Amino acid sequence: MTLLPILGVLSSAIFSGTSLLYTTLGEVIDERAGIVNLGLEGVLLVSASSGFAVTYLSGNPYLGVLVSVLAGGLMNMILGYFIINRKSNQLASGLALMFFGFGLSALIGKPFVGQKIHSLTRYLFPGTKDLPLLYTSMFKFDILIFLVIPMAVFIWWLLYRTRWGLGLRAVGENADTAYASGRNPHMIRYQALFVGGMLVGLGAAHLSIAYTMNWTENMTAGRGFIAVALVIFSKWHPLRAIVGALVFSGAVAFQLLLQSSGVQVSSYLLDTIPYILTLIVLIAWGGNRRHSAPAMLGRVYQGSE
């Protein structure tokens, strides 16, 4: 086997991993504030379809990304209303949001099925200019790919090195204590959901506008649930989320490599690797408080209004 197919596989792994990492980072923020967002799949779909629609109509992919990001934030606001204001069950509200996203994205995206758009500009990876043309095409990435690792570091900084992040994590661990120390858990949870939703929107934008460059109904194909698994795998930590996304895209890349080299391994079984790994990691770390989830995760904050 030559170098070329390996590079091709790596390149596509980077493309598919990017949207996953943005989505995972978004969910990390939600869950750090104590909210399980099971509606991720729906948020992704609505963001991807609206971003694609705007890109097609305006011809400007950056405007599309912006709309995607806002759509993600707004979708999460719906969830926020139910679990923060109305104190509904988080899992049930999340699933309701997922069904809402299925429907709304089908409605938004219907006129745009099969349409073509101008994608985000792709820039050559620095230092690969002198490679032969065949190779340079593998090293052309759009701006969202270049930004994804810095974004993970930025989210880490936000969560662990700012007062806002401290407050957010405090709400996720014990909202009553956070309230007693003068923070507003409702407000913080709303903020976390909005920021998290914007990140999910970025992931969706990369998927539909930069990577696949088309819209098909239900195109996310379970990415939302993969992201939920990756959050657990990365122990609710933004930097470990990079590793998680790498493991997952690595599994996809590995699978493509095996197929291109003629080895017959069921892609279905390879697809289960990230989940099985997450399960093993959970069992290995289980019972250890240092590795545990935010204490308030999934719980309704009854609050003192």
Add this chain to the structure above:
Amino acid sequence: MTKLNETIARLFSQKTFQTVIRYLLMILFALLMFGLILLISGKDPLACYKDIFSSTLGSAYGFSEVIVSMIPMLLTALAVALPFKVGLINIGGEGQLFIGAAFATFGALTFSYLPIWLLLPIMALLGMLGGALWAFIPGYLKSIGLVNETITSLLLNSVAPKIVGFLILGFWHSPRDTVKTPNFVDAARLPTFFRTRIHLGLLIGLVLLVIFWYVMKYTRWGLEMRAIGSNPQAAKRNGIPLARYLVIVMCLGGAVAGLGGMVQVSGFYGTLFPNFSMSLGYMGFMICWLAGGDALGIVLMAFVVSVIYSGGNLLQLTQGLPYAVINILLAFTLFIVLARPNFFKGKRT
């Protein structure tokens, strides 16, 4: 005249009456919201609702189709309700449904020479075994205090469909079609009634729900389960074998979901293909939650959800809307129940 006013006032103050009005208003609100969305997308909401109504409740055939789509939901909802009584959140109905369907399909393909009275019970048992095995993993990990069952059952949801896909593509696919199994022999199909597609699964679902209601209300097991659900530590101190209950109840829930998978492949499709579920497991979770884990509530909510879903089929045909759009109406219904609005008093119930 004053007497009449008093009667009306008394009628309005009655709690059941208020509840009925409240639910009617909630449904009306959901319909209004969805109508608005239809209007924005350039459709006539009234024509759409007429289509939904006439295709579901307006004809005997439509009504039978509603019942048909309700059957698996009864089982996947019960699969959530049962563990919920001991405080376990089983969101893994989807995965348990898949594995149950796979086990049942194995039975149908392997023992296809057996007579129907032997084959169907074997398939049902296999389906329950599959679902129970899939639920055993989260149940066991929870009972030894290692990992939260919500997370594990959610993860396993994503694994199960891939295993089913692997089995179909690798071993079970029919000679003509690589994405589904051959059609089951007649002996592997649940009998249907009244020349509709309503099958024996309806009876199974309803009987299980009645048993569930009876056991929870009138037996020692039910009492002990409710004790665990309200205070596990106190239950343990009182000598209730907590860990054993957690594992067994979780497995029972899984078995019911697995039976749901068997019922769906044997009664409805007569074949197994990778995306046969269409989120039935998650739907069951929603239904159980909306019904508060109550047996009668599960039947009612499953009926409402089925009406919405069956109506969506016709909307696709007559209005040219994508089928998935009906999910918006479903979501609005869910949202409105989750928000628990109270139209009579200022405070929440």
